[in-house]
Amino acid sequence: MQVNQIELLISAVAPAQYPKNQLPEIAMAGRSNVGKSSVINRLVQRKGFARTSSQPGKTQTLNFYQINQDLNLVDVPGYGYAKVSKKQREQFGKICEAYFQERATLKGVILLVDGRHDPSEDDQLMYDFIRYYDRPILVVATKMDKVTRNHQAGSLQRIRKVLQVPKSDLVLPSSALANTGYEDIWRWTEQRIAK
Ligand code: GDP
Secondary structure, eight states: OOOOOEEEEEEESSGGGSOOSOOOEEEEEEBTTSSHHHHHHHHTTOTTSSOOOSSTTOOOSEEEEEETTTEEEEEOOOBOOTTOOHHHHHHHHHHHHHHHHHOTTEEEEEEEEETTSOOOHHHHHHHHHHHHTTOOEEEEEEOGGGSOHHHHHHHHHHHHHHHTOOTTSOEEEOBTTTTBSHHHHHHHHHHHHTO
């Protein structure tokens, strides 16, 4: 997709604050430091648009970006950072539950996992959580430039196995460093928002 216009509509914590523009929506989730900001910046072809999290686990808001007149892209707060308090963890759960449960315009969720490792327990929980709410999911493995070429297929296969991704669903590789994978992510996104 050609991104001509992008705007941060709101950083929301509660449903009453969600944008009312009725555009189809795609959410993006992943643990802190997985490379979510880098993926967003690559997707929207802007440097430094989504801020890379200097304090992982601190930003507990859903950031709604409007792209052209086409869609909202929602940046879900990063999870899995060891040093967050119990209260922050609970707040994260509440924010996500409210959003995934009731957002009628949400057409799909992109879940980012680190391509170098097996998905963490938190990744598995998040995957199951999104599935529970019956949302279509695209799993994207990040930092694939760090995985040698002959290990890449195996890495994607392991992610698929640990998360128990159905055969019909995609697991895509990406690298912000090499700027690869984003056309495929856009292709999936465009298919989702057309439905
Ligand atoms: P966020 O916390 O999920 O938003 O992650 P960031 O986008 O801030 O990235 C976390 C760290 O991983 C930063 O040091 C990035 O430079 C690095 N990083 C992100 N994407 C890639 C990638 O595709 N390849 C490599 N090698 N490093 C990456």
